[in-house]
Amino acid sequence: MRKLKELIIEKLILICGLASIFFVALIFLFLLKEGLTLFKTVSPFKFLFGKSWYPISEPAQLGILPLILGSLLVTIGAAIISIPIGVGCAIYIAEIAPLKIKETLKAGIELLAAIPSVVLGFIGMVTLVPLVKTVFHLPTGLTALSGSIMLAFMAMPTIVSIAEDALYSVPKTYKEGALALGATHWQTIWRVMLPAASSGILAAVMLGIGRVIGETMAVMMITGNAAVIPNSILAPVRTLTATIAAEMGEAVVGSEHYFALFAIGIVLFVISFAINVTADLFLHKRQQ
Amino acid sequence: MKNPYRTQNIAFFFLFLATLLIVIPVGLIVAIIIQKGLPAINWQFLSDIPRQGMRAGGIFPAIVGTIYLVTGAIIFALPIGLLSAIYLSEYSKDNLLTRLIKLAIVNLAGVPSVVYGLFGLVLFVVFLKFGASILSGSLTLGIMILPVIITTSREALESVPQSFREVSLSLGASKWQTIRHIVIPNAIPGILTGTILGLGRAAGETAPILFTVAAFYLPRLPDSIFDQAMALPYHLYVISTQVPNVDEKIRYGTAFVLLALVLFMNLVAIIIRYKFRKKKKW
Numbered sequence: 354m355r356k357l358k359e360l361i362i363e364k365l366i367l368i369c370g371l372a373s374i375f376f377v378a379l380i381f382l383f384l385l386k387e388g389l390t391l392f393k394t395v396s397p398f399k400f401l402f403g404k405s406w407y408p409i410s411e412p413a414q415l416g417i418l419p420l421i422l423g424s425l426l427v428t429i430g431a432a433i434i435s436i437p438i439g440v441g442c443a444i445y446i447a448e449i450a451p452l453k454i455k456e457t458l459k460a461g462i463e464l465l466a467a468i469p470s471v472v473l474g475f476i477g478m479v480t481l482v483p484l485v486k487t488v489f490h491l492p493t494g495l496t497a498l499s500g501s502i503m504l505a506f507m508a509m510p511t512i513v514s515i516a517e518d519a520l521y522s523v524p525k526t527y528k529e530g531a532l533a534l535g536a537t538h539w540q541t542i543w544r545v546m547l548p549a550a551s552s553g554i555l556a557a558v559m560l561g562i563g564r565v566i567g568e569t570m571a572v573m574m575i576t577g578n579a580a581v582i583p584n585s586i587l588a589p590v591r592t593l594t595a596t597i598a599a600e601m602g603e604a605v606v607g608s609e610h611y612f613a614l615f616a617i618g619i620v621l622f623v624i625s626f627a628i629n630v631t632a633d634l635f636l637h638k639r640q641q
Numbered sequence: 642m643k644n645p646y647r648t649q650n651i652a653f654f655f656l657f658l659a660t661l662l663i664v665i666p667v668g669l670i671v672a673i674i675i676q677k678g679l680p681a682i683n684w685q686f687l688s689d690i691p692r693q694g695m696r697a698g699g700i701f702p703a704i705v706g707t708i709y710l711v712t713g714a715i716i717f718a719l720p721i722g723l724l725s726a727i728y729l730s731e732y733s734k735d736n737l738l739t740r741l742i743k744l745a746i747v748n749l750a751g752v753p754s755v756v757y758g759l760f761g762l763v764l765f766v767v768f769l770k771f772g773a774s775i776l777s778g779s780l781t782l783g784i785m786i787l788p789v790i791i792t793t794s795r796e797a798l799e800s801v802p803q804s805f806r807e808v809s810l811s812l813g814a815s816k817w818q819t820i821r822h823i824v825i826p827n828a829i830p831g832i833l834t835g836t837i838l839g840l841g842r843a844a845g846e847t848a849p850i851l852f853t854v855a856a857f858y859l860p861r862l863p864d865s866i867f868d869q870a871m872a873l874p875y876h877l878y879v880i881s882t883q884v885p886n887v888d889e890k891i892r893y894g895t896a897f898v899l900l901a902l903v904l905f906m907n908l909v910a911i912i913i914r915y916k917f918r919k920k921k922k923w
Contacts, residue, residue, distance in 0.1 A: 359817045363732070369721050370728025373745035373791065376784050380752060380760045387763050441659030449653060450660075458660065460911060465667045467907040468900065469845025470754075471874045475881050475896050476670050509663055539649035560751070567753025569848040570874075574882055594755045594848075601759070601852050606767060618759040622752060629751040633744060 384622055388615035391415070395609070400616060406580040408600065408610040415613045417620070419582045423497070423590035424566060426583050427576060430501025431508055431565045436558055438505070439512030443557070446513065447520035448542055459514075466510035474574035477503040482575055489587055495577030497590045503571050508561035515560060519553020520546055556635035563628040567621065569594040593617050671900070678897025681890040687898070690860040695880050696887050700895055705862055706775075706870030707844055707902070710854065713779025713866070714786060714843045719836055722790030726832075729791070730798035731820055750788035754848040757785045761853040776866040778854025785849055786839035793838060797831020798824055830917035834910045841906035845899065847874040857883075873899045 391400065395415055403416015446458050481502060486494030523546050531541040547554070577589025578599060591599075597614050604611040689699030725742075733739040761781030771777045801824050809819040825832075847855075855875040863870045877895045880887045 355815075359815055362817050366724045366728045366732060369724035370733065370742060372721050372725055373742055373749055373787065376787065377745045377748050377752075379764070380756070383760055383763045383768075384756070387759075438659045438662050441656045442663050445656040445660045449656060458664065461664050461667055463907065463911065464671070464904065465663070467841055467845075467903055468667075468670065469847070469874055469903055471845070471847045471878050472674070472896050472900050473670070475877055475892065476673065478881060479892075480673065506663075506666065513663070537645045537649045539652045540645060543652070563751050567751070567756070569753065569755040570878060574878070594753055597755050597759060598848055598851055601762070615759060615763070618756050621756050625751045625753055625756075626748055629748050630744065633747050 381622060384615055384618045387612055388617075388619040391609065391612035391616045395613070400613070401620075404582060406596070408604075408613060413609055413613075415609065417593065417596075417613075417617060419580050420591055420593045420596050420617070421620075422582055423576070423580075424592040424594070426497045426586060426590055427500045427504060427572060427592055428562060428565050430497060430586055431504035432558075432562055434501060434505035435508040435512060435561060435565075439509045439557075439561060440516050440554060442509070443513045443516035443520060443554075444542060444547075447517045448538070448546065459517075462510050462513050465506065466514075470507065470568060470570040471574075473503055473506065474571035477571060477575040485587075491587055493577060493589065495575055495589050497576055497583055497586045497588060500572050500576035500590070500592075501586070503575055504565045504568055507568055507571065508565045511564050512557045512561035515557035516550070516554045519550040519557065522553070523549045552635040552638045556632040559628050559632040559635070563625055563632070566628075567594060567625055569598050573598050593621055597621075671904075674893065674896050674900050677889070678893040678895075678900075681894030682897060686891075686894055691858065691876075692860070695858060695876075695884050696891070700873070700876060700898065702859060702862055703871040703873045703876040703895070704898065706854075706856075707873045709775050709863065709866075709870060710778050710782060710850065710872055711840050711843045713775060714782035715836065715840055717780055717783035718787050718790055718839060722787050722835075722839075723794050723832065725787075725791045726794035726798055727820060727825075729795050731816070731824065746788045746791055749784070750792075752785075754785065754846055755851075757781055757849040758851050758853060760784075761849060766853055772867060773852070773854055773856075773869050774867045775854055775863060775870050778850045778870070778872075779866075781849045781853045782843040782846065785846065786843050789839040789842055790835050793835025794828070794832045797828035797835070800831065801827045830913050834914050837906050837910040837913070841903045841910070844906070845874055845903045847872075847878055850875060873902070 400415055400417060402418050403414065404418050405414045405416050406419055407414040446455055450458060477499060481499050482494035484494070485491065485496060485499045527545050527549055528541055531545040532538070536544070572592050573595035576591065576595065578591045578595060579589040580591045580596065583590045597617055600610070601614050604614055686699045687704065688701050690702055691700065692698030729739070729742065733742070758781065761777055765771045765777035765780050766773055805823050805827065806819055809823045810816070814822070850872055854870055854872070856869040856871050857879060859869060859871050873895065877892070877899055880895060881892050
């Protein structure tokens with residue numbers, strides 16, 4: 354009897370162990386099921402490279418190039434801000450900060466990671482957006498730049514904590530060897546620690562960027578939501594994620610528009626899948 | 642030849658600057674919300690329904706809705722996540738299947754939150770016909786926080802020393818008895834930390850509940866799990882972008898309640914972890 358009970362429990366554990374694979378597959382399948390329906394009426398090429406997104410005009414124009422460029426612009430901006438600051442902060446925490454300060458800083462970074470994106474969006478709306486408007490003399494502060502700055506803050510916790518881990522796991526002997534040869538602390542960090550931790554830092558940067566591409570609420574609240582091809586970082590843009598969030602509520606279930614939003618979902622899923630698999634490869638390389 | 646110590650000082654100054662550039666804005670964000678949000682908090686704000694098109698009254702239905710959603714998500718995600726963590730830490734071998742499971746967890750953690758919203762919409766709302774309901778929203782959030790729970794629980798289980806298991810097995814206990822009576826009790830603080838972090842994440846997310854449960858304006862409490870509900874993050878989004886002329890106090894007050902809820906959970910998780918580390922004897 355006990356044998357039987359244990360057998361059942363162990364099977365249950367195995368099934369739950371497989372749950373993650375099941376859910377990832379399920380998400381992908383359902384996205385495909387709805388999203389691929391679109392390509393019966395719109396060619397994939399026209400969908401990806403079409404220059405206009407007018408989903409409710411007659412006939413609807415469903416080209417997501419402006420949205421892709423919007424996402425790209427905001428992401429590049431956020432990467433330029435968050436990578437140097439994030440990696441710099443990781444080095445400071447891992448190598449320079451005294452133990453007490455180190456723990457406080459780490460808690461502070463966790464705090465930042467925990468702030469809900471809608472709260473960051475709200476704070477961006479009431480502080481950053483008016484600031485950008487006055488500084489650059491713009492008609493509106495809801496721009497790609499505002500989005501980039503806010504998203505940089507969402508990428509930083511990921512970058513800092515993973516890069517700090519990577520630096521921490523560099524063998525102590527490397528550092529001691531360099532110091533023993535007469536290198537200064539900074540020379541050791543720059544010439545020995547950073548190269549040794551490079552694949553982990555690269556993974557940190559990629560995961561940070563992945564977070565930015567997938568971010569929805571903050572970006573929807575502060576980038577202005579104009580679905581046109583952006584001509585400057587000071588212009589309003591709309592990202593892939595914001596488009597889904599803003600339009601799904603109005604799209605009729607089963608309409609072309611509805612399927613197009615799922616097709617955007619496929620694009621996002623594929624991007625995040627690619628980023629996460631590559632980053633995971635880099636992290637594994639480090640461990641070997 | 643440049644003086645290497647001067648280079649070092651300059652470099653360290655910039656690293657310190659980078660750190661300040663993160664820490665100061667975080668402090669400012671929290672300070673602004675506390676300074677402007679706290680005065681809006683009173684009993685009426687917390688216990689009343691929204692009135693006059695959300696321009697007055699309180700946020701009680703949104704608080705209750707968020708509590709329901711978070712509870713539902715954890716009821717779904719904790720058993721699956723914990724068993725999955727047990728599988729990875731106690732049963733899995735170093736083979737392709739394990740590698741695939743780990744990759745799936747990483748991917749599940751990386752899927753954009755709005756894509757979870759789409760998935761919840763098509764599977765729970767449309768396909769399984771749950772409609773926009775607390776059930777659909779909870780299940781969607783539950784799948785979203787699964788990776789958090791699995792990863793932290795697994796770490797907790799793996800940190801229980803191998804010798805504990807060996808002693809138990811050598812005394813004649815079966816593998817499941819060992820897990821049930823030795824491994825899990827010793828990993829409880831870590832599992833708790835993961836669960837609370839998952840709760841905090843579920844409470845703050847907006848995009849997954851947009852199309853699966855969130856009601857724009859529902860000035861009453863939900864009657865069943867098949868009812869729509871208001872939720873704090875969505876309510877904050879609505880009153881800051883969709884409804885014109887909402888009193889600033891109400892916006893900041895809502896942001897304050899949401900932030901306080903999420904940060905409180907994180908603080909509890911941090912404290913549990915810290916205490917446990919200090920107490921740990923191995």
